[in-house]
Amino acid sequence: MELRFTDEEIAFRKEVRAFIDAKLPKALREKLAAGHHPTRDDIVFWQKTLNDKGWGVAHWPVAYGGTGWDAVKQYIFLEEMMMAPSPPPLAFGTSMVGPVIYTFGSEEQKKRFLPRIASLDDWWCQGFSEPGAGSDLAGLKTKAEKVGDHWVINGQKTWTTLGQYADWIFVLARTDATVKKQEGISFILVDMKTPGITVKPIQTIDGGREVNEVFFDDVKVPLENLVGQENKGWDYAKFLLGNERTGIARVGISKQRIRKIKEMAAIEQRGGRPLIEDQRFREKIAEVEIELKALEITQLRVIAGEKKREKGKPDPASSVLKIKGSELQQATTELLMEVIGPHSAPFTPEEPGSNEPPIGPEWAQTIAPTYFNVRKVSIYGGSNEIQKNIIAKAVLGL
Numbered sequence: 001m002e003l004r005f006t007d008e009e010i011a012f013r014k015e016v017r018a019f020i021d022a023k024l025p026k027a028l029r030e031k032l033a034a035g036h037h038p039t040r041d042d043i044v045f046w047q048k049t050l051n052d053k054g055w056g057v058a059h060w061p062v063a064y065g066g067t068g069w070d071a072v073k074q075y076i077f078l079e080e081m082m083m084a085p086s087p088p089p090l091a092f093g094t095s096m097v098g099p100v101i102y103t104f105g106s107e108e109q110k111k112r113f114l115p116r117i118a119s120l121d122d123w124w125c126q127g128f129s130e131p132g133a134g135s136d137l138a139g140l141k142t143k144a145e146k147v148g149d150h151w152v153i154n155g156q157k158t159w160t161t162l163g164q165y166a167d168w169i170f171v172l173a174r175t176d177a178t179v180k181k182q183e184g185i186s187f188i189l190v191d192m193k194t195p196g197i198t199v200k201p202i203q204t205i206d207g208g209r210e211v212n213e214v215f216f217d218d219v220k221v222p223l224e225n226l227v228g229q230e231n232k233g234w235d236y237a238k239f240l241l242g243n244e245r246t247g248i249a250r251v252g253i254s255k256q257r258i259r260k261i262k263e264m265a266a267i268e269q270r271g272g273r274p275l276i277e278d279q280r281f282r283e284k285i286a287e288v289e290i291e292l293k294a295l296e297i298t299q300l301r302v303i304a305g306e307k308k309r310e311k312g313k314p315d316p317a318s319s320v321l322k323i324k325g326s327e328l329q330q331a332t333t334e335l336l337m338e339v340i341g342p343h344s345a346p347f348t349p350e351e352p353g354s355n356e357p358p359i360g361p362e363w364a365q366t367i368a369p370t371y372f373n374v375r376k377v378s379i380y381g382g383s384n385e386i387q388k389n390i391i392a393k394a395v396l397g398l
Contacts, residue, residue: 005072012073016080023049024086033260035366037208038087040123040165046087047094047120056118057094064102064110065118071303082252083259092161093117093124096240097170100187104228104236109189113168125163127171127190127214128237130156137172138181138234142216144173144188146223151188153219163199163212166192171216172233179231187233189225196220206369248318249325250377251296257332258289264339275339284338288331295324316394319387326377326384333371344368 005013028042038046050056059074060066069077081088089095098117101109116122133140142155153173163169169190176184190197196219201209228236262285265276275281299321337344344367378384392398 005076009072009076013076013080016077019053020080020084020086023053024084029084029086032085032087033256035370037210040162043087043090044120044123047089050089051119056089056120057098059095060098060114060118061102064098064114072300075299075303079252079255082250083256085253085256090120090123090162092126092170093120093122096126097124097168097189100170100227100236100240103239104187104232106224108224109227113189122167123162123165125160125166125169125192125214127157127160127169129159131158134159137237138185140172140174140185142171142173143177144171144175144186144221146175147220149223150220151223151226153188153190153216153221155216157214157216158202158211160199160212160214161210163192163214164201164209168192169214170227172237175233176231182234184231185233185237186230187227187236188221189227190216190219190221194219194221204373206372208369208373249295249299249321250329251292251299251325254288254292254325254328254332257329257336258285258292261285261332261335261339264336268339268341281338284335288328288335291324291331292328295321295328298324316390319390319395322387323378323384323391329374329377333367333374336367337371340367344371 024046028038028046031042032038047056050058054065055067055077057065058067058069058077062068067073094117098114101113101117105113113122117124127142128137128140130140130142140155142153142157144151144153146152151173153171155173157169157171160166160169169192171188171190172185173188174181174184175186178184192199196217198215198217200213200215202211202213203209204211227233262276265281265285266274268275270278270281298317302318302321
C-alpha cells in the first residue's frame with residue numbers, strides 16, 4: 001500500500017496552507033493557538049471566508065456546493081485547518097444536518113436550508129441527548145404528535161452545544177410509542193424562535209457555558225419540517241453519526257498541541273534548565289509522537305480503503321481512530337498540564353466583560369480548562385466503550 005502523498009496532493013496542501021496564511025487574521029490564529037475558544041463571530045467569519053472560496057462545505061456533493069475532492073484531499077484540508085489553527089466549521093450544520101437533508105430531505109428542504117448552512121446564515125444545534133437518554137439514545141422521551149397541519153413537540157434535550165446561538169435545531173422525537181423504540185422516532189427541523197422553546201445554560205467545570213438544556217412545551221412545527229419518512233429518524237441519526245469517519249481522530253489538533261508543548265517546555269524551567277532538556281519529559285513527548293504517527297498511518301489506511309467500500313457505509317476500523325484519537329488528545333493535554341505545573345492551580349474562569357488580570361503567567365491560563373474540557377472527547381461521537389464493542393464484533397469477529 002502506498003502511503004506517501006503524490007506531487008499533486010503535496011501541491012494541494014501548499015495551496016490550502018497559503019490560503020489560510022493569507023485569509024486567517026493573525027490575531028485570531030494566535031488566540032486559538034493560545035487555547036482560547038473562538039467566538040460565534042469568529043466561527044461565522046471563517047465559515048463565510050471558506051464559503052466565498054468554494055470550500056465552505058468541501059465534503060458535500062458538487063451538486064450542493066461541494067468541491068469534488070477525494071478522501072485524501074479532504075483529509076489534508078482538515079489537517080491544515082486544525083494545525084493552523086483556524087475556527088472549526090460548525091459541524092452541526094456542515095457535517096450533521098446538512099448531509100441528512102441532502103440525502104433524505106425533500107427538494108424544498110434542500111433549496112431552503114443547504115445554501116444557508118454553507119454560508120452559516122443559519123446556525124444549527126443538535127437535539128438528540130436527553131437527561132435519561134444519552135448512551136441509550138433510543139430511549140428518548142421527547143414526543144411529537146400530529147395536530148392538524150402541525151407537529152406538537154413536548155420534552156427536554158440536554159448537552160445542546162452552542163444552543164444559545166442557534167437559529168434552528170434538528171430534533172429526534174418519538175412519533176410512535178407502540179412499536180420497537182428504535183422504529184418510532186422521527187427527525188424534525190425546528191425553528192428556535194418558535195414559541196414554547198426555552199434554552200437554559202449549563203455551566204461546565206471550566207466555567208464555560210457552551211452546553212445547554214432545551215425545553216419544548218407545546219411547540220408547534222409545520223408537518224413539512226419532517227425529514228424523510230415518519231418513524232425513520234433512527235436510521236437518519238445512525239447515518240448522521242456515522243458520516244464523520246476520517247476526521248474523528250483529530251490528528252491535526254494533537255499535532256498542533258505537541259508543537260505548543262515543545263514551545264512552552266522550552267520556556268518553563270525545572271531545576272535551573274528548560275523542561276524540554278529533561279530526559280524523562282522528552283521520552284514522554286516522543287512516546288506520544290510515535291503513537292500519533294501510528295494513528296496517522298492508520299487513518300491514511302482507512303482513507304485509502306474509501307474507494308472499496310459501499311457508499312455511505314463507514315469502515316468499522318474507524319472506531320480505532322475514535323478511541324486512539326481521543327486518548328492522544330487527552331495525553332497531549334496531560335503533557336501541557338505537566339509543563340505549567342503549579343501555574344495551573346490559580347486558574348479562574350474568564351468572565352465576560354471582566355477587566356481583572358489573570359493570576360499567574362498569561363500563557364498558562366487556558367491549559368487547565370482545556371485539560372478538563374478534553375475529558376469529554378472519549379464520550380461524544382460514540383463513547384469509547386461502545387467503539388470497543390464495534391471493533392470486537394465487526395473487526396475481530398468476537
